[in-house]
Amino acid sequence: MEISLKNIGRRFNRDWIFRGINYNFEQGKSYAILGRNGSGKSTLLQLISGSLSPSEGRITAKAKGKLVDDEDLFASLTIAAPYLELIEEFTLSEMIDFHFRFKSYQAGTDKSNLIDLLELNSSKNKALKYFSSGMKQRTKLGLAICTDTPVLLLDEPTSNLDTQAISWYQKLISDFGRNRLVVVCSNQEHEYQFCENHIQLSDYK
Numbered sequence: 001m002e003i004s005l006k007n008i009g010r011r012f013n014r015d016w017i018f019r020g021i022n023y024n025f026e027q028g029k030s031y032a033i034l035g036r037n038g039s040g041k042s043t044l045l046q047l048i049s050g051s052l053s054p055s056e057g058r059i060t061a062k063a064k065g066k067l068v069d070d071e072d073l074f075a076s077l078t079i080a081a082p083y084l085e086l087i088e089e090f091t092l093s094e095m096i097d098f099h100f101r102f103k104s105y106q107a108g109t110d111k112s113n114l115i116d117l118l119e120l121n122s123s124k125n126k127a128l129k130y131f132s133s134g135m136k137q138r139t140k141l142g143l144a145i146c147t148d149t150p151v152l153l154l155d156e157p158t159s160n161l162d163t164q165a166i167s168w169y170q171k172l173i174s175d176f177g178r179n180r181l182v183v184v185c186s187n188q189e190h191e192y193q194f195c196e197n198h199i200q201l202s203d204y205k
């Protein structure tokens with residue numbers, strides 16, 4: 001999978017958030033989108049995921065050299081972000097079943113293995129609305145990272161995580177992030193230290 005941004009700009013009302021972004025994202029590489037609060041990191045991630053349209057420019061996705069339409073792109077990515085909520089009425093066990101009705105597990109993982117990885121075995125039958133914010137964040141990350149998709153998009157991945165859970169995230173991404181196109185929006189180095197490519201939004205104002 002390859003995603004290309006050609007002269008991308010996005011504005012809300014009359015305010016341009018960024019303009020003139022030309023960039024190629026390739027599978028097997030990882031990218032950090034960096035910038036101050038309000039610089040447009042989440043906006044750019046939503047453009048890459050196809051959930052928001054650019055105000056100018058064009059985004060194309062290709063798999064094995066062939067153009068991928070929006071629906072196929074959506075099936076090829078998983079995303080964990082503060083604005084994407086879990087289904088709070090579900091238990092963890094039901095949430096996992098629901099998620100994997102549409103997507104596949106990473107090789108070597110299954111439901112029970114994922115619950116172990118999340119370290120949430122004792123809470124698997126608890127409704128997500130009763131999870132702490134850190135438990136919810138771990139669930140979102142585990143679902144996104146342990147799904148077999150070529151594209152993995154993470155927005156502020158360690159929000160609400162304690163020090164131990166930050167190390168847990170770093171191990172999970174190193175175990176399951178390989179050979180994928182990984183994009184992390186962040187302003188905290190421990191979230192994106194594995195990313196070899198950096199996009200500074202201040203360059204596109």
Ligand SMILES: Nc1ncnc2c1ncn2[C@@H]1O[C@H](COP(=O)(O)OP(=O)(O)OP(=O)(O)O)[C@@H](O)[C@H]1O
Binds near residue numbers: 017042187
């Ligand atoms: N739907 C919207 N309508 C109007 N303005 C919006 C909308 N979504 C985002 N914005 C504005 O776009 C700018 C960029 O927001 P965005 O959330 O992308 O920034 P960010 O870099 O992810 O910020 P943070 O680090 O605080 O999460 C902000 O000024 C925000 O107010």
